[in-house]
Amino acid sequence: MTKAELRRWAKRVRAGLPTAELSHQVAGHLARFLAERSAKHILLYSAFGSELDPAPLQTLYPAHYYLPRARTHGLEVHPLPCPLVRHRYGFLEPAPHAPRVETGVLEAVLVPGLAFDPQGWRLGYGQGFYDRFLAALPPTVLTLGLTAEALLLPALPHDPWDVPVRYLATEQGVRPALREDG
Template sequence: MKKEIRANILQQKSLISDEVVNNTSISIFNILSQQNFYKKANNIMLYISFGKEVVTKYIIEDLQKSGKRVFIPVTVPKTKALIVSELKDFEKDLQVGHFGVMEPKEEALRPVDPSILDLVIVPGVAFDQSGYRIGYGGGYYDRFIPRLSAHATTVSLAFDMQLIDKVPTSQYDIPVQYIITEKQLIQCL
């Protein structure tokens, strides 16, 4: 069931123009940037967007301009784990990594313990109003989220068309606390 939903949403997203992705991403960023959990966070982890995902470069630029620490996930396919690495220079630190996603170069790998994170922006393909998500199928974030401290906020950014009525769940699925689309902020818990 998840595979079919994932394939369907990815197919729909592939039809969105780059201009619409960009403009919609700016609308989502504008909603995110008004939230207290964003304003108060000092240590933020987010993914480097690729393809037709909500563009995260604006967020990274805003956070770094505000003097906040930015961290990105590094995937370890063998163990399905995520390493949290500090990003200091968007242009110089990154190279194409696993799954075609930008990750730190070896010399720019700056691992930290996930417990320092205040805010984690969690990627996904499809979401429901309860905060459950269908990711890209690796289970990385469902293993990672339990390692966060109790004070960390989890939020997903999505285009409104990525919302579905109900995500099929298992005991290992962990919902995010908020979802932000170009139209709304959803408080999930």
């Protein structure tokens, strides 16, 4: 299947999942994983449509949380709490005048996606915001793709500019992505 066909398939599958329940299960696993690694500066995302929502993590794990704001040049990072505005696609994002921080403060980045594969490749929405953002992070930052097991596919097509996540978080737990080179 092409990426466009996979996106349509993933949206249909995800629409039929118990997203709220899965989000809470994944948040519980994330809280344990992040605590074991003492990660205290975590970039969340605002759930869009039927995406898994990382927001429940904030009540389970004490840390400093941040949200991204998409700009034409990439993602900006804003500390929470901050003023939020509704994006044209319907999700909340930091207001343009909200304080910003440099990405160097981040220890973990939670990454949304329509689907993932065991190697950590992600099927996004095709705009490249997260790939550009992930490519600029130091290798010490934990990158975690949040997905339901039903959307974990054996393999996804990927382009040279795509950046895989290092860990996958599902309702079954958090596990390292299987690197193709080892």
